[in-house]
Amino acid sequence: MRVICIPPRRRGRNAREPTVIVATALTRIPGMPEADHGKEAKEFHLDVPAVNRPFFVKGAGALDWGMQNRLARVFNPDSGKTVMLAIDHGYFQGPTTGLERVDVDIVPLLPHCDALMLTRGILRTTIPASFTRGIVLRASGGPSILKELSDEKIAVDADDVCRLNVAALAVQVFVGGEFETRSIHNLTRLVDMGNRFGIPVMAVTAVGKEMVRDAKYFRLATRISAELGAHFVKTYYVADGFDTVTAACPVPIVMAGGKKLAELDALTMAANAIAGGAAGVDMGRNIFQSDAPAAMIQAVRKVVHENATAKEALAFYESLRTKP
Ligand code: R5P
Numbered sequence: 001m002r003v004i005c006i007p008p009r010r011r012g013r014n015a016r017e018p019t020v021i022v023a024t025a026l027t028r029i030p031g032m033p034e035a036d037h038g039k040e041a042k043e044f045h046l047d048v049p050a051v052n053r054p055f056f057v058k059g060a061g062a063l064d065w066g067m068q069n070r071l072a073r074v075f076n077p078d079s080g081k082t083v084m085l086a087i088d089h090g091y092f093q094g095p096t097t098g099l100e101r102v103d104v105d106i107v108p109l110l111p112h113c114d115a116l117m118l119t120r121g122i123l124r125t126t127i128p129a130s131f132t133r134g135i136v137l138r139a140s141g142g143p144s145i146l147k148e149l150s151d152e153k154i155a156v157d158a159d160d161v162c163r164l165n166v167a168a169l170a171v172q173v174f175v176g177g178e179f180e181t182r183s184i185h186n187l188t189r190l191v192d193m194g195n196r197f198g199i200p201v202m203a204v205t206a207v208g209k210e211m212v213r214d215a216k217y218f219r220l221a222t223r224i225s226a227e228l229g230a231h232f233v234k235t236y237y238v239a240d241g242f243d244t245v246t247a248a249c250p251v252p253i254v255m256a257g258g259k260k261l262a263e264l265d266a267l268t269m270a271a272n273a274i275a276g277g278a279a280g281v282d283m284g285r286n287i288f289q290s291d292a293p294a295a296m297i298q299a300v301r302k303v304v305h306e307n308a309t310a311k312e313a314l315a316f317y318e319s320l321r322t323k324p
Contacts, residue, residue, distance in 0.1 A: 056080050058279065059251040060231065066198030071231065073134035073167040074115040074200070075252065075279060079305040082280030084254060085113040085287060085297065087122065088138040088170070091155075093145040098288035102126045106288060112297040117170055117202075117282055120156060124164075134167030136202060136282075140186050149206065150177035154186050158193045168200045168231070169193075175221040177208050184228060191229030200231035202254070207236065215241030222249040234282050237273045246277030257283030263290060263299070263317055268310035270303045280304050295320035 055061050057071045057080070075082045087106055089096040098105065103126050110116065115134030116127070123135060141155040152172055161169065171190050174183040187203055194201045203225035207213050215238050222233045222245055232252040235245065246253045255273035257266070266286040273281065281304060290296035299317035302308035308316070 057232075057252060059226070060200075063200075063231075064198055067194075067200055067231070070134070070167040070198065071200055074136060074232075076114050076305065080279065081274070081304050082114045082134075082254060082282075083112070083297065083301050083304050084115040084117055084134075084136060084280065084282035085109060086117040086257065086282050086284035087288065088118045089284060090122065091119045091138050091141045092143065092149060096285075098285065098293075105293065109287070109293055109297055112294065112301060114280070115167060117284075120160065120164060135164065136168045136170050137161065137164065137166040139169040139190055139201075140171040140183070148178055150174035150179040150183055150208070152179070152183055152186060154189055158197060161193070161199060162197055166199065168202050170202045170204055170234070172204045172206045173221065173225055174206050174208065175224055176211055176217070177206065184224070187225065187230060188228050191231075194231070195229070201229065203230035203233045204256070205233065205235045214238055215244055218242075218245045219248050222253060225249075226251045232279070237269050237276075237278075239272070242273060242276035242278075252279035253277065254279060255281045255283075257281065257286040260285045260289045263296060264310060264314050266296075267299060267303055267313045267317070270300055271308075271310045271313070274304060274307065292317070292321040 055068050056077060057068070057075050060068055060071055074084065087099055087102060089099060102122055107126070107128070110131055113133065115136050116131070117136040117138065118127070119138045123137070137156065139154060139156045140152045142152045143149050169190050171187050172183060173187050174180050177183065187201065190201050205218065205221040205225065207217070211217060213236055218235050218238060222235050225233045226249050230251060232254060233249060234254045234256050236256045236258060255270065255278045261269070270281050281300060283300060287293050287297045287300065295317045298320055299313040302313045302316050303310065
């Protein structure tokens with residue numbers, strides 16, 4: 001039995017006496033859990049020490065939970081690597097070959113990618129919201145293919161980034177380009193925004209036509225990006241010294257695809273990049289401009305997640321492509 005005393009509402013002449021209720025059985029307060037009437041001897045596993053598990057993404061061990069969780073939506077926790085499908089080309093060159101109808105040609109590929117890199121326009125209009133893997137949102141833009149491409153600005157606000165529940169932001173950095181400083185400033189502003197909300201930033205090293213694509217350049221561009229806060233960096237593969245690019249960069253390097261190659265050459269490039277320390281690929285044209293995009297992305301997965309050789313992956317591609 002419990003006695004509950006409810007105090008009077010008012011003071012002064014009209015004050016009421018306190019109300020006393022005698023409750024024989026107290027019902028539980030709505031919304032609160034039942035009392036824990038579990039077994040007497042609880043299991044605290046006193047012999048099992050708690051473990052601090054290191055986070056699997058390079059350079060991300062000191063990041064907050066939300067940031068790590070988002071990185072785990074980009075990099076597959078089983079292999080530690082990613083097959084990211086890049087379809088953001090329209091942000092500066094309009095309806096690129098293979099991306100004329102994203103709904104028809106790209107949506108069927110979604111089950112095969114770990115993450116999808118794209119603009120918010122295509123995301124909102126065309127990608128089903130039931131897609132739960134990583135969205136890597138193109139966050140810089142401005143000039144079209146007709147103008148100076150390095151003249152980019154930040155192209156999205158923090159509130160829209162949160163609204164879209166993205167896993168990471170992508171920003172172009174033009175080291176050595178005409179608007180180098182502005183592009184680096186875009187990166188650092190986005191890193192500040194990302195750090196505020198727990199959203200990682202991927203720097204994309206863009207190389208001007210007149211610049212030499214060698215390991216020395218990519219060491220410079222990727223290291224600057226990481227030093228200034230990028231959480232991972234997308235960069236091109238170079239045959240000579242790619243492992244020095246990945247070694248000198250304290251965050252994961254994801255290999256950029258580049259222009260369309262023959263399938264065996266693209267798979268060889270991906271396999272070499274993985275062997276050289278890349279944490280995955282972010283490929284566009286070499287997947288969606290392939291004769292058989294679904295077969296090609298699955299072949300790329302074999303290389304990235306299962307360490308298949310390029311020849312093994314090509315055989316897999318052929319087997320899928322010729323399947324009736
Ligand atoms: C440009 O620099 C963008 O990041 C691209 O639109 C895209 O991601 C490039 O992909 P790929 O070279 O593999 O077609």
